[in-house]
Amino acid sequence: MRKTLTVAWREFRHTAMTKAFLFGAVVMPILMMGLFIIVIPLMQTTEEPLKGTVIVLAPEDVVAVLQSKISEEDTTLQELLDKLPEIITQDPLAGALIPKKIETDLQISVAPDEDIDILKDQVRNGDYLGLIVVPEEIVQTEQSDVRLEVFIPKSFSPKHTDILTSLASKSVVDARLRRLGHDPDAIKQLTRRPRTIATRLSDDGTEAKDNEFARKIIPMAFMMLLWIATFTSGNYLLTTTIEEKGNKVIEVLLSAISPIQLLGGKILGQAGVSAVILCMYGSAALAGLLSFALVDLIPISHLILFVVYFVIAYFMIATIMAAIGSAVSELSDAQSLMGPAMLILIIPFALWPIISDQPNGMIATITSFTPPLIPFIMIIRVTASTEMVATWQIMLSIGIGFASVLVMVWMCARIFRIGILMQGKPPSLLQLVLWIKQG
C-alpha cells in the first residue's frame, strides 16, 4: 500500500503543483470569487446626468406629451425590476448588478420651421443635446413606414441615447391614444401585469416557494462541476500515463511495483487532483450563491449526494482515461479511442433540458440507471426535482454506480497490464475487448 501511496503522491504533486494547474484550477476560481465579491460592485460606475435642451420638430400634441414626460419619473426601469425575483432585487450584491437610474434635467425647445440640416448642425455644434423629429404620419397610424428620428452628437452615451429614443417613442404612443380619446396613464395601469408567486404544497403540510431559476440553473451547475472536476483530472491521468510510456520510464516503475499498484497509485493521485478542482470551483460557485443570497436553494442532502456521485463519476472517468492512456503511445492516438467514450459521456449535456423539465420522467429514470451516465443524470434529477427523487431510485443508482466502478476498474486493470508495455499502432476497440479477455 505504501508504494501505491508513493505513486499517488508523485502523481498528485506532478499534476497539482505546477504553474499551469495552479493557474487553471486555483487562480481561476479565486478570480471568479473575486469577480463576484469585489469586481462586480466596482463595475457599477455612476452614469453622467443627462442635462440640456432637446430641440423637437413634431406635431403640437406630441410636443405637449414630451413636455409632460420629461418631468415624470422614468418607469421603464421599474417595469424591468418588477419582472425580477425579489431574491435578486433585495440582495445587496445582486442589486449592484441592476442598472442605476440616471439623473435627468431636460428642456424641450420647439424647433422653428427651419431646414432640418440647419438643426442637425446645431446639434453637431453642441447648441442642443439632441434633435427629435416626429412626422405627423407616425402619430396618425402605426402602419406608416415613416420613421421617428432622433439625432444626437457622435460622443453621446448609449444610455443617454436610450433615454431620448424611449422618451420620443412613448410620447408618440401617448399622443396616439389621446387623439383617440383614451387616457394613456389609465391604460398603462390597467395593462400592468400583477406579480405572481407559485407555492408548492407538500404532503407533509409544508409550503415552499417555487423557484424556476433554481430548477433550471442549479442542476446544470452541479453537472458542470462534476464534469470539470472529473474530466480535468481524467485528462491529466491520460496524459501522464502516455508521458510515462513515451519517456520509457514505465518499465523502471514496473520493475519496482506491479501494474495494479501503479494503476491504483495513479488513480488515487488524480483523485486528489480532482478533489482540489472540485473544492476550488465549488467554492467559487458557493461564493456566487452567497453573493446572490441563493445558498438556501441547495439543501445539505444535495451536497452529500453530490459527493457520492462525484466519487462514482471520478472512478468511472479515471478508469476509462487510464485504460486509453495505457493502450496508446501518443496523445494523438488517444483521440480515436476517446471519440466513442466522449459520445456516450456527452449524453447528459444533451439530456439536461429534458431531465430538468421532467426529472422523474421515463428518460430520466432509465438513464439514471445506465452506467456511465448514472452520476451525471442523477445529480441533475436530484437538484431539479421539486420533490425528492424516490429513495429507492437513489439507492439503486448508487448501488449500480459502485458496481459499475468495480467492473470498470477490473476491465481497466486488464487493459492496463497489457497496454502499458505496448508500443506502436494503437489498438482498435475490438482489440481492447480481447485484452480484457486475455488480461
Add this chain to the structure above:
Amino acid sequence: MTIAIELQHISKSFGETKAVQNLDLEIPQGSMCGFLGPNGAGKSTTIRMIMSIIHADSGSINVLGTNALDAKDRIGYLPEERGVYRKMKVCKFIEYIANLKGMYGPSLRKIIPDWLERIELPNVENKKCEELSKGMQQKVQFLAAVIHEPELIILDEPFSGLDPVNARVIGKVINDLHKEGRTILFSTHILYQAEQICDRIIMIDQGAKVLDGSISSIQEQFDPRVVQVEPVNKSISFDSIEGVEHSTQIERSNKVNLRIREDATPTDVLQRVVAFTPVISAQLARPTLDEIFIEQVARNRGADAADAVRMEFENA
C-alpha cells in the same frame, strides 16, 4: 550452490512470433553472468519475464527463492528501454525509484550524493533530468537501479549508448558490486564486453539456449583451429606450411593468425611453425565468444544464418 534465478521450460510468444522457446536457466548466487545473443534473440523478453513485468506462456520462474513480484525490493533492474521523468530533479528521481523499492528515510538522501560521486556525476542532484546529456541520464538510471543495494542486479544492455570512459566507470561499479557478493545478470549483444567481465555466460539464439557455462569451460569445448604466431621476420609467409589453410595478418600487430585445415591437428601445425622460422611467440588461439557463438549458430541453423550473425557482430 544457491540458485539466484531458475527458469524451467519457459516459453513466450507474441502472436505468431515465438520469442522464447522452452528455456531452462540456472544462475548461481554471487555469479557475474552474461546473457548473450544477437538483437532479437529473446534476451529482453526473458529478462522481463524474470522481473514479472510480462508473464510466460508456460514454465516456471524462481527468483531469489520466490517470484519476482515478491522479491522486487531485492532486485535492481536497468531495462533496455530507459527513461527518466524529464522535469524531475535528479535526486528526486532517484529518491522516488528508491522509495518504490522500499527504501525510505533521511539516510537515502545522504547516500545519493555519494553514489553520484561514485559514478562520476558530482553536483547534479539538483539539476533536472532533462538538463543532463543522454549518457549522464543513463548513469542516473543505473544508479536508480542499484541504490537500494539489491541482492540481484539485472542489467539489460548496460553499456549501450555510453562512451568508452563512462562504460569503464559503470563497468567498475558493476565489478565492485559483484565483489560485494551480489549476483549480476547482464545482457549484451556485444560479446567481448561479457568476455571481459563475466565469469559465466548464457547464449541464446532465436529464443532458445545455445550455450551455458563458465567462459573457460565453453572455450575448452571448442577446438581451436587457429595458431597465433609473432615471427621475428615480419615479411615471412606461412602459407606453404603443411596443414595451414591460410594466414591473416592481425591489424595493428606483428602477429599472424594461421587457420588450420580440417585434416590437420593444431599441435602438429604449431610444431611445424616453430621449426619453419624463428618466432617471438607461437600459441593456439583461444576462440572468442563471437567465434564460438557464430559456430554454434552455424551448427544449429546453417552457414547462412551464421554469416548473418557475423555481419551483425561486425556492425555492433
